Amino acid sequence: MWPTEQDWRASVPRLLRHAVARWDLRAGAPFGGGSISHVLPVTTPDGRDAVLKLSFPHREAEHEAAALAWWDGDGAVRLLAVDPDDPFVLLLERCDPGVRxxxxxxxxxxxxxxxxxxxxxxxxxxxxxxxxxxxxxxxxxxxxxxxxxxxxxxxxxxxxxxxxxxxxxxxxxxxxxxxxxxxxxxxxxxxxxxxxxxxxxxxxxxxxxxxxxxxxxxxxxxxxxxxxxxxxxxxxxxxxxxxxxxxxxxxxxxxxxxxxxxxxxxxxxxxxxxxxxxxxxxxxxxxxxxxxxx
Missing domain, CATH: 3.90.1200.10 (Aminoglycoside phosphotransferase (APH), C-terminal lobe)
Structure with missing residues (x-):
């Protein structure tokens, strides 16, 4: 059901191009530290700072978008959009300053x-x-x-x-x-x-x-x-x-x-x-x- 990590990593450039085009984003350099995700700062067409997250498809992350939508920004980062064809491609609110x-x-x-x-x-x-x-x-x-x-x-x-x-x-x-x-x-x-x-x-x-x-x-x-x-x-x-x-x-x-x-x-x-x-x-x-x- 799930792709191998190697296959997914090979698909990241295509997924990134697709997401940037779908939402008309201006993309920055990826953040470091994502072991099984590709996360980068983006700017939306209306000038809003956001984050594009491409997650390695796996069971635990399958319903991340649904949870964020349910919480609706109350204590959690806001979900701005999810790719209707891929629940592992998310456009998220950017946390600033973002210190962990x-x-x-x-x-x-x-x-x-x-x-x-x-x-x-x-x-x-x-x-x-x-x-x-x-x-x-x-x-x-x-x-x-x-x-x-x-x-x-x-x-x-x-x-x-x-x-x-x-x-x-x-x-x-x-x-x-x-x-x-x-x-x-x-x-x-x-x-x-x-x-x-x-x-x-x-x-x-x-x-x-x-x-x-x-x-x-x-x-x-x-x-x-x-x-x-x-x-x-x-x-x-x-x-x-x-x-x-x-x-x-x-x-x-x-x-x-x-x-x-x-x-x-x-x-x-x-x-x-x-x-x-x-x-x-x-x-x-x-x-x-x-x-x-x-």
Whole structure:
């Protein structure tokens, strides 16, 4: 169903020409850092600054445009247009100055966490549209559980089998036990929060699903100011999980449990790609958050 990355990269010049012609854009030099996307500043015919995003077609990004349209600029970058023939070609509002929250190391970790968590709360408040196209987190997480169990059996990494079982159990149980369901961002890491003009911060790059909002907090907890590298990671993670719970209204235990589940899934994914060290790190994170999940 999906093209290979090599085939897609070969098609980027054609896709770019087509999009520029369709919307009569003036294009600038591409931004750096897009591992599986081609993103560049553009100017529309009426002089508006915008961004053209060509994404590598894959399952997680298939409904990015639908999520952005649903949020309609409330906490997220605005969708200006989508190619009717290709849902992975988007014309987006440009964030200016566009500094990533992950780069604002001058801000206290608590401020960064609060900023992102407040944005997520706004996205969740939109609820779920009628006849939405999004995948269900229940189905996706159950698939992850099956896959991590298969990888554990096939690859036999030196991981705590009890913690791996715990991760799989949580992936199956957490979605069905959700107190409410919303359109989750799906990749709410601090690199996907940009400083903007019409609002201090906006989120970008959703990988939307419908499910438990507590799912969204994991990347923030793991990627803001390295809590798992602290001398007492449990105390640091406990305090930051409590902060996220206070801002979002989601229970500490569910936030921590989702962090455990996602870390175990990440660990087995890393091993499947030959990155045992990354897998060990993820399992260490899972061990910390699992102590907070009960």
């Amino acid at each position: 929250l992950s780069d604002r190391v001058d801000l206290p970790a608590a401020d960064r966490l609060r900023t992102a968590a407040e944005l997520l709360g706004g996205l969740w408040a939109a609820g779920v549209p009628d006849a939405d196209p999004f995948e269900r987190l229940t189905d996706v997480a159950a698939g992850w559980a099956d896959l991590l169990e298969e990888r554990m059996r096939a690859l036999v990494p030196p991981f705590d089998p009890g913690l791996v079982r715990r991760g799989a159990e949580l992936l199956r149980a957490l979605p069905v036990g959700a107190r409410r369901t919303v359109v989750v961002h799906g990749d709410a890491n601090p690199g996907n929060v940009l400083a903007a003009g019409r609002s201090p911060w906006l989120v970008i790059d959703p990988k939307p699903m419908v499910g438990d909002p507590a799912y969204d907090s994991g990347p923030l907890l793991a990627q803001v100011d390295g809590p798992f590298r602290r001398a007492d990671p449990t105390a640091t993670v406990r305090a930051r999980t409590a902060l996220l719970a206070d801002v979002t209204g989601e229970p500490v235990e569910r936030i921590a449990a989702w962090c455990t589940a996602r870390a175990v899934e990440s660990a087995l994914w890393s091993v499947s790609r030959g990155a045992l060290g990354d897998g060990r790190d993820a399992m260490a994170r899972a061990a910390v958050t699992d102590r907070l999940a009960d």
